[in-house]
Amino acid sequence: MLTLTHIADTHLGHRQYGVKQREDDMVSTLRTALDEIITEHDTDAILLPGDLFHSRDLRPKVLHQTEQELARVPDDVPVLVSRGNHDENLTPREVTWLNYLHQRGHIVFLQAELTADPETAWFNPYEPNEPGQSAGFYDIDVDAFDGPVRVFGLQWRGAKTGQALQQVADGIQETNEMHGEPAFTVLLAHFGMEDEVPTLGGTVTHAELRDVKKQVDYLALGHIHKRYEAADWIYNPGSPEAHNTREGRDDWEHGYYSITLDTDGSVSGSSAVGFDVAHHPTKRRPYYRFEFDVTPHESPGELETAFKNHGQDEQSAMTEYCSQERFTANDEPRAPIVDLRFTGTLQFSRGDFRTDELSAWLEETWDALYVQVNMGIRTANIQQLISEIDEEDVFKDGKLNTAVLEDRVFETIAKESIYAEHASDVADVLGNAHQMAQAEEAVEDIQESISSARRDLFPELADDVVLDIDEDPFDDTEGVESSGEAVDGELPAEADDAVGVSE
Known part of the structure; x- marks a missing residue:
């Protein structure tokens, strides 16, 4: 044998x-x-x-x-x-x-x-x-x-x-x-x-x-x-x-x-x-998914209160899950990695949605090793834009003009961010980066394009942009670590920890 x-x-x-x-x-x-x-x-x-x-x-x-x-x-x-x-x-x-x-x-x-x-x-x-x-x-x-x-x-x-x-x-x-x-x-x-x-x-x-x-x-x-x-x-x-x-x-x-x-x-x-x-x-570190629907909450304060209440209510379930024998070390539960997922439609400006503060609170309250933020939300303004957009602008001969639609969407996103004072310029930068990605240009080239534009538009923000592209375990190229937050938009099941942009 x-x-x-x-x-x-x-x-x-x-x-x-x-x-x-x-x-x-x-x-x-x-x-x-x-x-x-x-x-x-x-x-x-x-x-x-x-x-x-x-x-x-x-x-x-x-x-x-x-x-x-x-x-x-x-x-x-x-x-x-x-x-x-x-x-x-x-x-x-x-x-x-x-x-x-x-x-x-x-x-x-x-x-x-x-x-x-x-x-x-x-x-x-x-x-x-x-x-x-x-x-x-x-x-x-x-x-x-x-x-x-x-x-x-x-x-x-x-x-x-x-x-x-x-x-x-x-x-x-x-x-x-x-x-x-x-x-x-x-x-x-x-x-x-x-x-x-x-x-x-x-x-x-x-x-x-x-x-x-x-x-x-x-x-x-x-x-x-x-x-x-x-x-x-x-x-x-x-x-x-x-x-x-x-x-x-x-x-x-x-x-x-x-x-x-x-x-x-x-x-x-x-x-x-x-x-x-x-x-x-194998005995390994646990991951715990925590979902929060932003739709019912009209203001940042209301959302924060509801989020913290939900986190406190969920804490005992998280502790029980992490206490499984496969997740323990020295007979003690290991601190989890939390998969924090925001879903639904945001009712206020995206710039007022402080996910960093919410994730930091959750990490401290749950004694988590790390909180990975995944955004599956839409904003009410973008939904309204799509429903009210002038068909004459985006349709020609019955065909969708995606370039015009993208410009409008990118500008709306920019207006709801810290870059609102240069919304039109930022929309152009986003559009250019999108085109470079579609053309499969190198990640380094896209990063340099965004960083260069950011330095020109916002000289007071000295740091370069970091493109956080999660490692694909089935690709033969090296990945870049995720920052902990993914881009707006619904994430498909297979796109967990996908593409994000951090400052």
Whole structure:
């Protein structure tokens, strides 16, 4: 019998919302999971398919903590790691931090050689005496099995994943012909399954895995931070920690798998070795959603009073939720991240709606770690504008002139902000930024455009504009931390922690 553990997307070093405690959470959650994995599940090997780190360029402290945690794993338990999109180099370099950890003996870094032959991947065997910078596969010998348990690694390939999978299927077959047939085959990979999580931007279908399935018994996935399984051979455990308010919801499971392999396993397949899989939730920081409808309140004072009353009424429910065993540390509830959502129609000027003061009150009253503000409101003035707008201005030959409509809406928004004295100019800036975003121009260029205009219009406000674009866990580019407030307008369910602009 052999026990494997499959964990993914640990994102060590992620200082979410700029809060240091969240960076520490990533480490403590992994530490707790490793303690369980080693002492309770008696694992023989750990599989980690990508995003060990959150950033490609590490602070020394993060690397030191990572080495400390990996040192807790017994020497006879290999930690087999493949590369995720967050582990890749920001700039072209031959050596990554995964190469470094591999050479130090903390992990076995597995990746495929995909460039030598466009048709077939090449996998080098791991040699403990000459580990090199990486390996292609790792054999785990089990006396009771007819052959080794062979673990291959495929690095993040983004849009090229489909092509790489075909190379991998052929490469595994050739490797087995060269090195002998294994009793059981595992592939570590970092991508999403389009058929299983269609709203999450997965790029691989079951059809693209047809040839891989002929060679692989267990596909160990990372990349999507939500648990899912498919076809009795595809497994994705969900990240140990939630990394935004969407992932913090109860319908997103987070944790790791323990996989028990035996010759009389309960799952039959082409191999004589069968396997059983169990999912174990990780102990993590709680997220708590708190919603407040602004519609009934005619003035800022009335709204503030109602908000505080609602917060006090909801506090006991929040405390009970955070007291669940999965959210505790040292048998005490952990301070939550609060997903504060304002909904409805605002009856007074947006400039008088002090969300910063309300969120600060809630954070202090609830003893929350952080309050993430999400705006799903409309203002009465904008609704009136849309209902009263002159059709002759925005319709021509029966077609909507979106440019005119956008100008009117942007100007109305500007009038309800701290920039009201230059509402028309600010509307032009917003319109230009919108056009640049639609043209998919670089975030840095949009930021500089807004900052430059802001310096010209408001020289007394010296700070540059920061575009807060939340990290998309399914994108291969680096995100920017969220400021804690999203833009006006109804947020779709999949756009939690989406785009905001802060000063």
